[in-house]
Amino acid sequence: MKEKEQFNVNNKQPHRDIPMWLLQNDDYLPQKDRERYLSKTLLGILGRLIHFRQQMQIQTESFFSVTFKLIYVFLLIFSIALAHTITFLLLLLAGLLAYICLLDGRQILSLLKPAIGAMVFTFIIIVPAIFLQGTIVMLLPFKVFLSTLLVAALSRSTPFYLITKALGGLHVPSVFIMSLDLTINYIVLLGNTAIDLLQALKLRSVGRNTGKYESMGNVLGMTFLKSQEYAKQTHAAMLCRGFTGEYHVVQQHHWQKKYIIYTMAIMLLLVLFIHIEGY
Amino acid sequence: MMNSLIKLLKVQYEYEDIKALTDISLNIAEGEFVLLSGPNGAGKSTLFKLLNGLIFPTGGEYFFADEKITADKLKDIVFAKKFHKRIGYVFQNPDMQLFNHTVYDEIAFGPRQMGLSEIEIKNRVEQLLTFLDIEHLSQRAPYHLSGGEKKKTAIAAVLSLNPDILMMDEPVNGLDEKSRDWIEQFIMDFSKAGKTLLIASHDKAWQLMPGVRVVNFTSEHTIIE
Ligand SMILES: Nc1ncnc2c1ncn2[C@@H]1O[C@H](COP(=O)(O)OP(=O)(O)O)[C@@H](O)[C@H]1O
Numbered sequence: 335m336k337e338k339e340q341f342n343v344n345n346k347q348p349h350r351d352i353p354m355w356l357l358q359n360d361d362y363l364p365q366k367d368r369e370r371y372l373s374k375t376l377l378g379i380l381g382r383l384i385h386f387r388q389q390m391q392i393q394t395e396s397f398f399s400v401t402f403k404l405i406y407v408f409l410l411i412f413s414i415a416l417a418h419t420i421t422f423l424l425l426l427l428a429g430l431l432a433y434i435c436l437l438d439g440r441q442i443l444s445l446l447k448p449a450i451g452a453m454v455f456t457f458i459i460i461v462p463a464i465f466l467q468g469t470i471v472m473l474l475p476f477k478v479f480l481s482t483l484l485v486a487a488l489s490r491s492t493p494f495y496l497i498t499k500a501l502g503g504l505h506v507p508s509v510f511i512m513s514l515d516l517t518i519n520y521i522v523l524l525g526n527t528a529i530d531l532l533q534a535l536k537l538r539s540v541g542r543n544t545g546k547y548e549s550m551g552n553v554l555g556m557t558f559l560k561s562q563e564y565a566k567q568t569h570a571a572m573l574c575r576g577f578t579g580e581y582h583v584v585q586q587h588h589w590q591k592k593y594i595i596y597t598m599a600i601m602l603l604l605v606l607f608i609h610i611e612g613y
Numbered sequence: 614m615m616n617s618l619i620k621l622l623k624v625q626y627e628y629e630d631i632k633a634l635t636d637i638s639l640n641i642a643e644g645e646f647v648l649l650s651g652p653n654g655a656g657k658s659t660l661f662k663l664l665n666g667l668i669f670p671t672g673g674e675y676f677f678a679d680e681k682i683t684a685d686k687l688k689d690i691v692f693a694k695k696f697h698k699r700i701g702y703v704f705q706n707p708d709m710q711l712f713n714h715t716v717y718d719e720i721a722f723g724p725r726q727m728g729l730s731e732i733e734i735k736n737r738v739e740q741l742l743t744f745l746d747i748e749h750l751s752q753r754a755p756y757h758l759s760g761g762e763k764k765k766t767a768i769a770a771v772l773s774l775n776p777d778i779l780m781m782d783e784p785v786n787g788l789d790e791k792s793r794d795w796i797e798q799f800i801m802d803f804s805k806a807g808k809t810l811l812i813a814s815h816d817k818a819w820q821l822m823p824g825v826r827v828v829n830f831t832s833e834h835t836i837i838e
């Protein structure tokens with residue numbers, strides 16, 4: 335008894351009051367609900383494109399405007415993919431360049447880097463085809479450049495969690511969105527894991543490390559194993575909090591005049607597309 | 614005598630060939646504050662998984678609120694939801710426990726699964742944000758938070774279900790002094806308010822907390838009181 339008094343209870347900061355409902359037991363009867371399983375790694379590649387690390391700042395943007403942006407980007411990418419002639423693509427390029435001019439140097443760089451990277455990569459891949467098919471395939475790297483630029487612009491201006499919410503508003507199945515969310519989560523976690531492991535490797539590679547590539551392989555292997563552990567534990571965490579396959583995404587809708595204007599602009603663009611492409 | 618919440622009868626568990634729990638018999642009544650202490654690898658985390666129905670005894674029996682917990686029973690979704698709602702489990706590593714895009718959604722996840730109205734959910738989430746002093750994190754992404762902030766978010770995410778028993782696996786591991794103090798105080802307040810707690814920690818000082826019942830895990834994977 336005397337020992338118990340030695341634990342000093344009073345030297346800590348006083349806490350805020352415990353909410354009342356926490357002190358009572360709930361009378362909870364779960365409802366029946368359909369069970370669905372999720373596939374967690376569906377969109378691993380998509381997530382990598384996105385600059386999720388820059389999303390620290392709080393966004394005041396409404397989900398509604400994000401929904402619109404998503405539709406615009408989707409439509410534009412769709413028309414880029416369908417375009418046969420360079421005229422429409424040049425038109426888009428002009429628009430995008432005008433948009434880019436509004437940004438500062440660092441932001442421009444952060445948009446152009448992935449876009450140019452993707453373009454060069456595509457170009458290298460199709461080089462053999464140029465000899466066989468002629469210059470028409472040269473449209474492909476250009477298309478990739480424009481699409482990547484669009485996606486980069488979207489991700490620069492919109493935090494990823496708002497994008498996944500907006501997808502919910504578009505009636506994209508909840509399990510799909512959940513996969514997207516989890517994927518982003520994993521990419522950040524695994525990115526950190528890989529960096530930690532690589533740093534540990536570097537710190538311990540004193541002097542010459544002859545098996546450097548082997549060690550790098552180990553780091554990748556470990557990262558992979560850890561990803562499985564993460565997936566298992568996250569699934570357990572979801573079960574513990576009552577997850578049975580439904581993922582609820584909550585939406586708020588506000589109409590604004592500017593969406594009408596944006597929508598008209600996109601419509602005009604699509605009409606031009608149809609006209610130029612002669613569909 | 615308070616109602617018994619958890620009853621383990623000679624429970625065993627092995628991971629493939631590795632023994633993790635041997636012959637565990639334990640009773641936890643409503644309102645008790647139980648501290649699991651013992652060396653690394655003794656089986657504390659394994660016991661938490663078993664109590665949460667993530668793994669099942671390979672020998673012996675586990676009763677929660679007089680109901681035997683088996684894999685088959687947890688396949689019934691209604692039963693599983695109710696069972697998980699009644700146990701709040703804060704993982705040792707919060708990284709794996711947080712999977713939503715904002716702290717707000719993280720805390721709202723459980724109540725949404727329960728089917729509460731958005732108004733009630735908002736109420737719960739906001740009170741918890743205030744209670745845990747993390748209002749300013751509401752719209753942040755959990756994976757960008759510091760260790761202490763992640764821990765608080767995980768605790769809030771679990772409390773929003775208003776569980777009958779709160780379980781925490783090594784809650785102060787890797788946290789700085791301020792966060793440790795906060796969690797210590799939180800545990801004492803919570804226990805004083807009559808909530809049931811099961812905490813794993815090898816911090817000797819905690820064995821002196823008021824009202825605590827210490828259960829020692831041995832390196833032979835069993836318990837002595
Ligand atoms: N997923 C697993 N696979 C195989 N063995 C495991 C696994 N998890 C834990 N163990 C083993 O089970 C024993 C108990 O581990 P654990 O419950 O994590 O102990 P504690 O939490 O007390 O440190 C240890 O010997 C550990 O190596």
Ligand SMILES: [Mg+2]
Pocket residue numbers: 654657658659705782
């Ligand atoms: Mg452990």
